[in-house]
Amino acid sequence: MSAFARLAGAAIALALIAQPATAARKREPAAPPPNEGGLIDNVDGLTLDEDGRVRRFTGLLIGKDGNVKRLLAAGDKRPEWLDFKLDGRGRVLMPGLIDAHGHVMDLGFRALRLDLFATTSLADAQNALGRYAREHETPTWIQGGGWNQERWKLGRFPTAADLDAVVPDRPVVLERVDGHALLANSAAMREAGITAATKDPPGGRIERDAKGNPTGTFVDAAMELVWRAVPAPLPRERDEALARAQDILLGSGITATADMGTTAEDWNVYRRAGDAGRLRVRLLSYAKGIEPLLAVAGTGKTPWLYGDRLRMVGVKLYADGALGSRGAWLKHPYSDAATRGLQFLDDTKIRNLMSRAAMDGFQVAVHAIGDAANAQALGAIEEVAETYKGDRRWRIEHAQIVDPADLPRFGRTGIIASMQPVHETSDWQMAGTRLGEGRLGGAYAWATMIKAGARLAFGSDYPVESPNPFPGLAAAISREDAEGQPPGGWRPQEKVTIEQALAGFTTGAAYAGFAEDRLGSLTPGKRADFILVDRNPLTAAPRELRATQVYETWVGGQRVWIRK
């Protein structure tokens, strides 16, 4: 079924054209010329050129190959012979946005499971859990996530007892919003065999009461103690999660995304979708460690599969945890706790893993949030890059808290700083608490990164944050959150221009995934991935930009999503 047939209620009038109305075929016995493809006309079109400058147009001609064929200015002659022609009715047409850092399957499962993201208190979350348990008798294990004790203003981690009060009889496991802590009820801890005797694993922490009894929250590596008791999802649940994730992404205007941590199981889900023609979003996959990387891709990046809809590009490694759960690894102790966070890999190990991937030409993306983790990742890249030369595009994911002394190192080795503007607006108050004002000189330092010569790629880290890229664009240019806080922006010297922000979500994100030859800008020969939206991001004020609505999403010249 074509994208057109699938989507009822098109918001834009669609004219299927067999021949131009003006042609007088009877007097012209020669065969008509071949059609030139499809035309989206009468749009307020914008894209970034490869040099970062804005290019405007009013018509987009799409070739039969699904690529951009021509951008047409107001005065340009329109082709006569077309497969189809759509009237854009003056709407804004812009490149599909690319999220440089997300978790596709997690997004889908989050949508299928109990979502506590919107809860504002423990009581609120308890109500949601009780309702979900009543409405979902299967599967036995209740899974969910999105909680944030900071948002709840709880002043402590939630506990198993908090959950037992609502669901005493079925195991419940709920991930923290950042994915760096897991909350279990007593039934789940029982199934997992967790007792007071269970030791904290390296890189992890079990929250305990004064007597040493686990209270229900498992941080970082300790999460695995509970996870291993949770039944694996069924294949149809996985397929459904991917379908849900794609709908959410396309509806947010995302046409391509990095998948930061693809397991071998995830890969099989993507391939099933690709084989069945159900891949609509383009997925740039980074394997969750060396093992799935080698098992899936073997001796080098996979080819682009399914018409550039899937590729395994490289590997995701973790240097540390997250700031909220104090898992980010710092050079000096946290301001609000006697710990430096969690170091996940020693210097030798991280170099070995990076070398193992690089020797077969894979790209390496290292999660580094704390300043010590960033320094370690930088040092490892600088050393490994001596051996593995050429166009490597070493990535540091998050690059959130960087020692100002280390910032210039991003530029020197051509590192990609893969950052998430919405993390800044979510975290700025917490960051101040965790680090103290004196250590914020290199925090979420987008403008400084650009100045240092780093390549910026922007994303959302969904489902940690919403995948909607427009709040990200707004945060990038304002450093104000949805409530306009703090007025004028937090550390406003790190704001970027709207062109730079847009580049982060388009050309920069494409470059970060070795995809700039085909994705990221509406340039003849590249994929016709674009969205129609209700306002112009170049001129909208941050508050307006944040509220942008997507009307339609097109991938490879086909309409794959439409607002109902």
Place this chain on the structure above:
Amino acid sequence: MSAFARLAGAAIALALIAQPATAARKREPAAPPPNEGGLIDNVDGLTLDEDGRVRRFTGLLIGKDGNVKRLLAAGDKRPEWLDFKLDGRGRVLMPGLIDAHGHVMDLGFRALRLDLFATTSLADAQNALGRYAREHETPTWIQGGGWNQERWKLGRFPTAADLDAVVPDRPVVLERVDGHALLANSAAMREAGITAATKDPPGGRIERDAKGNPTGTFVDAAMELVWRAVPAPLPRERDEALARAQDILLGSGITATADMGTTAEDWNVYRRAGDAGRLRVRLLSYAKGIEPLLAVAGTGKTPWLYGDRLRMVGVKLYADGALGSRGAWLKHPYSDAATRGLQFLDDTKIRNLMSRAAMDGFQVAVHAIGDAANAQALGAIEEVAETYKGDRRWRIEHAQIVDPADLPRFGRTGIIASMQPVHETSDWQMAGTRLGEGRLGGAYAWATMIKAGARLAFGSDYPVESPNPFPGLAAAISREDAEGQPPGGWRPQEKVTIEQALAGFTTGAAYAGFAEDRLGSLTPGKRADFILVDRNPLTAAPRELRATQVYETWVGGQRVWIRK
């Protein structure tokens, strides 16, 4: 690169035809008609029709889609406009053969590693090992097999010291010809942590000297003590193994094969080859158990991938072991040992596994060698088929020793008996020893299976046997081995006709894999998978048939292998 460009030294003259020599284009201003495809002419062609009758032809016209377009008789007019035309010089052209039961990756690894099968003394084996070590600097671990101290007339097991004399510095592990003992050198024992203190495991024995020190040979369950130290193959080794397996299969005239026990890792190897255009043999995959089945294929058979070159069809389950090692599960004790063999699954478990696969539409293939295992598999199929109706094609693999009372049950439920003619000629003497003459009424009972209404599919169980299907065809019609033993054939009433044997390796094997709509016969609309051979299997005496040589192998209308 095309199959033509890739293969140098074509044995048959190849003429690329831009236009027929007789055409006089200047007098005909109209455009020429489109080419009709490619023609292999002047062949002694044969195929089975769908009803099992032989059809003869002298020309094969291949469409641009790689399918058979027309079979041409001697008097039929040949098309004028062609992409290419080959002169078959009267050679025999027959359908590519399909092996209904093989192990693709095992075949490839066997070929990559040290093969001591032909060695006649320890010194001979030591020479072979030394040469192999010099020629293969990687991988570090040297693996191989095929040794037999009886054949060497050694009068003892070989020792680690025997190997250390040749390879002291790299670990070496060599399997005995029967797979029931493993010989390790000192480096391998060191890596595995084997010392005098290592205990014999249940079901296993470590050979030791007078002081109790392990001497290097590990019998049965003790083999695992060493195996667990052997590194998993690297991705490029797996890719190379698949390439080797494909070469061997194509060179034997096999154009499609069931892969009976595909792991998730194997599947990734097949997909890498498919993605890179390196799949030449068609693989019908049966997952090694439920876990890889669901992980890979999810909720149903995969689509045919890569132009019908790969598909996961179903699952392989094991009801018992093998006859030689007395692992086949019998209704009554072995004649030569006080055991009934090994039952792998209880009745409930096998039904549950079969139901789990069938509920998602997967095909089920159950390995059953002993009469008790066959009775169990039949009972399970009869029961599960009550729930899972429709065209299920339940398969029993080997169906080797069947209680004559159970034979009619194969026909009643439309079961596919997937059998290996060469196992009969390899095993007949041993089968008599293990079972006694009184229990052979349903042994390797091909003709009786057909009479009972079962669908026969033939294979080789490579690499347990050679994948060469011609000895299989010869065994099927003669029940004599390569030395003509026993003269007139063992239990000759179970011989089949050459047409039935050929059907087992073509139409029957295609049907067994739900592939008869596209594979198995040279019929217009089906894939042009065929071989050119040096004699006519329909008329060759068994001894001649066994020695058939393949000149060329074509898959999907492309020449993918040629004898050098």
